[in-house]
Amino acid sequence: MRLAVGDVDVAEYVTEPEVDPLNGPRPYLHPVRTLAGVEVTDVLPEDHQWHLGVSVAMQDVNGVNLWGGRTYVRDQGYTWLDDHGRIIHAQWLAQAADSFSERLLWLGPQDETLLTETRTVAARAVPLGWELSFSYELSTIQPVTLGSPATNGRPGGAGYGGFFWRATPGPTTTFTASRTGEESVNGSDEPWVALTGPGPYTLVFRGLSDDDRWFVRTGAGGYNGVCAALAFEKTVTVTPDAPLSRSLTILVADGALTREQITA
Template sequence: MSPDLGGTTRLEPARLLVDGTEVARYVLDPALDARHGPRPYLHPVRTLGGTVVTDALPADHVWHLGASLAVQDVDGANLWGGRTYVRDVGYTWRDDHGVITHTGEIERTPGRYAHDLQWRDRAGAVLLTERRRLATSAVAPDTWRLDLHSALTAPADRAVHLGSPATNGRPGGAGYGGFFWRAVADGEPAVFTADDAGEDAVNGSAAPWLALAGVGPGGGAYTLVVTGLGRGDRWFVRTAMYPGVCVAFAFDRPAVVPAGETRHGRYRVWVADGTLDRDRAAALVASVP
């Protein structure tokens, strides 16, 4: 625990290590304006060589918080942050921002963290409960892997609907919302799958894996290789406007968590120093059953 400037006791971030090296810090209860979608998030995340590969609170989208889980429309509550996309109106500031909040710690070790969370609307009503587990592991001298497991459960008496700006009428493939990684890059990064390359080709695809290769602060090259699409999920990708990759839950149609049921997500990210090609990215993915 540590006090913030307002005197409130806040939870210490979890430090995730690989062979004694801190590779990620998991912020559990950020002191943020409600409009920024307060939620636990990973930042900074680093390669084993020390290159930072996440961004948080960037000027272009202040509500982008490193690597996190967030959805813009959860039964009408904005848990992503920023303006809400309203059909036939466009992006609008609304008093509809909820919060994803830590409710209990289960495990904290150098390479693992697990906790319970609640996804709440602006009035504090619980929309979803979640159990989340994170783990880090060494893969090679220049590569480590993050595993994040999420189990989102709807209340016993009602289904919960998940939407995005795209499902609420925004054109242009803006189907974001889910497991989102806001990267940091000096210049436009490269993005590719086994069969396609470039933002236009990859955005909205259902490829088994996706890689983002860029240059971080200080000139260090890095590559992220991401897996985790579930049934109905699609990749949301931005490289020109900003560097970001999302396992999108509601890319072109709303998703539903049925009453009393659980939506399971398993996301893996290989964080590598240097620029990987398709063959090396595919080999990383193939190395894990």
């Protein structure tokens, strides 16, 4: 289905992707565009074929890889394991031209249900462009632990997992109100983080919760992307009495915005 802001289609949502089981099949948004039509997402890139536009995924869900690619194993590094699951669209809860809500199932290698997700996505016009709101809640009938390569021993701030936006290739910069560059922004908990890319365009991400951190790559890490990481330094457990809820907003703007424009 498509998302529109007024009469402009700004994103396409793929519910049944044709993705190799080793690449973490899951629903995703792609392409996402600015109001002027500049594409701001990438999908199935050669460097990381499990990066799927805008999606939610974790590399360790009770030991199941729902991110795709190799699994990071403590004291071994990235290793191919028979541990891949998938996330599937199960039911529409609401649909409109500018929004939708749905129920998804996070499944293990034997199609066992690990988590149930409720997701709401909407698009609206704002002064600098348009804004994507993306909310999701993970629930379970038994405790489920969410982890990342970092929680499994990988050094270097590789605590990715959760809401992830793979941006288009090309020269890119990232900054917050007080930081500039991947090395400084990655792992921070700033109220917002901006990424500017070729076009030019600017994405401004907001909405970290609890102990979440921004995981950011801007070419120096091999690709361009931003993740609101759930398990950047330590695991997170979802229980029947404590579902995990997150709500993010992303400004999608034409042009290279400045700090002053973002904070005005």
